[in-house]
Amino acid sequence: MRLSRRSFIMGSAVSLGWLAAGGVSAAALAGAPATNALVPRKARPSKVAVGEWVGSTCQGCTQWCAIQIYVQNGRATRVRGNPLSKTNHGYCCPRGHLIPQQLYDPDRIKMPMKRTNPVKGRGIDPKFVPISWDEALDAVADKMMALRQAGEAHKLMYMRGRYSSTSTDLLYGTLPKVFGTPQYFSHSAICAEAEKMGPGLTQGFFGYRDYDLEKTQCLVLWGTDPLASNRMVPNTINRFHEIVARGTVIAVDPRLSNVASKAHEWLPVRPGADGALAGAMAHVLLTEGLWNREFVGDFKDGKNLFVARKAVDETAFDEKETFGLVKWWNLELKDCTPAWGEKETLIPAEQIVRVARAMGKAAPKTAVWMGPGVAMSPRGTYAAMAVHALNGLLGSIDAEGGVWQSSSPGSLGKFPSADKYVDELAKKTGKGKKLDGRGAKDMPAMMNAKPGSGVVTNNVANGLLKDPEAIKVFLSSWSNFNFSCTGADRWDKAMAKIPFFVHMVTNASEMTQFADIVLPSTFNAAEGWSIITNMGNGHGYASLQQAAVKRLWDVKQEETEVMWLLAEKLNARGFPGLFEYYSTEFKDPETGKAPTTALEFSEIAAKITSAPIWKAKEPMKGDPPINGWAEFKAKGMFSGPKYALKKNWGKFATATKKFEFYSETLKKGLLEHAGKYETTVDDILAVSGYEARGERAFVPHYETPKRHGTAKDFPFTFIDYKSRLNREGRSANTSWYQEFKKVDPGDVAWNDVLKMNPADGAQLGLKTGDLVKVTSPAGSIVVELKLWEGVRPGTVTKCYGQGHWAYGQIAAKDYARATPRGGNNNEILVDDYDRLSGATARNGGFTGVRIEKA
């Protein structure tokens, strides 16, 4: 017990008092009920805080929830979901409640900074000093102009991290184009891009799906934990218990996740064997006749010819909305028996059968929610196809209680075209080859089935290391690739060689340590202006981000204010295109006036995008009409109409217009890519690291997990997952993140534990609390061990989000010494890709590790 001087004295006095009073108190108490311990006493009145709920948008994950911030005297105090939201029902997930802490983080950068130590590297103090915006932007504009003058505009690179879905056009969409560089990259491929290949190559929808949680009878959460992360977290939390009560919930995840804790069935699949599990389930659905007739069709004579190991005549089956079912069976599924499935996945055959039957019985009201755990692995495209194709068999595509394509709020305002501001030099230098290697023979990156169209974010570091002269000036915003990309130390090496790096961020992150100029950003959920669009629960929506609070520091919004000010600087140096574009083409939809300041530009951009909502001649479909900007600001959001069932039946955006179990869409893309290199599809697949050859390449199928590190040297398979408190790697500097880190199952507050099965711990002589060194072929981290039954022997798991060696004084154990709190998973995860999509691998058991006592 802690005894302060006063409490000790008071404590003693009170004790003595009690002793002294002992003799007389009983009588006294009897006559004086007011002093009896449990006699109620009325409390004096209280008043709730006076303030106002202001609409804005949370960008703590990719759901981009419409929220409201409670503002008291210009300060943000509390957060809730926007009560008008049809997607979050007026609730935010725990992330939203971290907003005030992130906003008022003392470690935020207050003003622009300049590096004074020319030596760059991890752990080397940049010796930042404060400078004015003028000085900072002069320095940036001078460096950019030098590139233009040398005819080297292409040596400018811009990389975006998180962004506004509309304002991004003012930076990502405009600056590289008008300036003349092809080197601009989105972070997208480190997120969950490979997921899109599942619905993309089967139903022509390269996007994130929606799920009819209100009506579903069987929910299969596969490689995703939407009670915590992925997408639609508030909607999932809101509806989960109803689905558990009325139907069946199945969780497929190699570690005991939140959904696995609450599901009826947990299938801890061997990491990377998801394709085999999907194949075995599809085998059961077909052999037991559980496919959905309305969507898939039936055998012409009604007799089920799907018998294990027996090929079927393609003409015997009459398909409806699908294409290639029998080809798929013959090429892949006929041999995927539950017994085979058990061997590959370590899930008991009887559980595979039981679960497949539950899915089939509830169909088409069965939603297979496929997440990054399935897809973000070196051969993830095929796993994504295999898992998503189950929705095709179950007929849940666009069905009530099933899986939907995304909804839109309707057509929003577009920014004027910048085409006429692209000068001759920009046209010339803007056309070069991109540094991320997309479209290379071994990197088809065929997002939208178009080879070479997908970004390969994490490969930019390799591009930079290969060609250190390629980039002279690098701008980046709302990003931290040195922390968020696998093979993180490649970024440390690459960034150390960039001659001039400008970082637009709120906090001095790991990547910022390599910056020459730092431009402090607004915290856009509370300080910026923009329109953010997303969807969920059957509705698309547009949600306003508005400057809800007074800014404490000299910070500016990267995509609007900073671009305006930079354009002014470039204009003054004889490069007028950007400034002319921003200052003459953009007109306030209310007043017709052009912007004259950075802040005006910011607000006008938000007004242009949202004008169709509040200033339309014809009201938009969905929510009741909104009259004027003021009313839109007060409401903060607009939702479009509810998703129409069976919307895409008969007109899927595939080569055949059908849901393709045999993907003509993929075949077309692969043939195009092979044609470009005058080779075969088999050769492309071989150099890209896939196992399929011949016709199998065009059907969803199982590819064995690729693993870096031999079983002998790296005996444990590492499993990465995301915290329900991660605001995309940016919340670890809040004390509440640390205090409640335990809300991730198995995790420990203020810590970053590696979880290992107790049987393995016993064998290695390791116990909970031991410091262990975790080594992979990519690197090592040192963290605390926790023995836990939520993970299979032979695998270990740790959450992503901790291990910051910069960012702030809470996130890092010692910011000044660059000592991390815990260890960053990306320092041990190997830099590898699902090359068909260009997505970075982070799941599927692709990294082997060894564990030693540190």
Next chain:
Amino acid sequence: MARMGMVIDLARCVGCGACALACKTENNTRIRSENQSFNWADFIMHTEGTFPNTRHFVMPVLCNHCTDAPCVKICPGNKKKAGKGKPFKALFKTPEGITLHDPELCVGCGRCQKACPYSHEELDNTSLTGETYSVISLNAAGDDPQPFWSGKKAAIAGCTATGAEVSAKTKVRVPAMNAWQGGELKAIRSDDVIEKCTFCYHRVQNGLQPACVEVCPSKARIFGDQDDPQSPIAQVLAKERSFRLREEKGTKPNVHYVGKYSQRG
């Protein structure tokens, strides 16, 4: 008279943490220090079984506002300060059945923490994993009750702020301070007093739900008068099997649990 209480439906709860975070924003509770959590709302977490038959449970916890509250009974209060014949206990029951705290009468002795079956005078590392918790926390005498916002060290001198600087700039002790006004209750506490859940007395007195109830995305919490048969809480308690924590202590808690967190086992 009423008997306010809470039901937490564990079948609805997903252990997300929103309630505990909203409690911190609502009540401006400070950062953990000196083995005190200052979490008026917290969680018990428990994993059991052997892989793959592993089960994980989460149970939100808070002050149980016991009818026979040991904290009230033990509270020495401050007779001298209260004045002769006046109620002198710092911890007291209101007519609504809520256990409140009057910091003016608190001497910071921490006896309530010892007497409370749900509290500890000192939390150890087991509170970081959800094995233990404490619903009463003590601001020790002479301690800074909001130490984070007195911080003097900048990450990058001259370029980033300090806790104290953010506090000064926002002109409130805690920058995100939810500035409600209490009678006995204080929106932020001073040193040498304990603090705990008030069932958001300042809110419920004004017709609002407690913050943890209002923000729960799965509507797992119901707050209301157990003695009013029309109230949702009374109806749920009449209909469903419920339990309370450490019933054997005879404290008659007013926080009840219904439902099963895990469907397996």
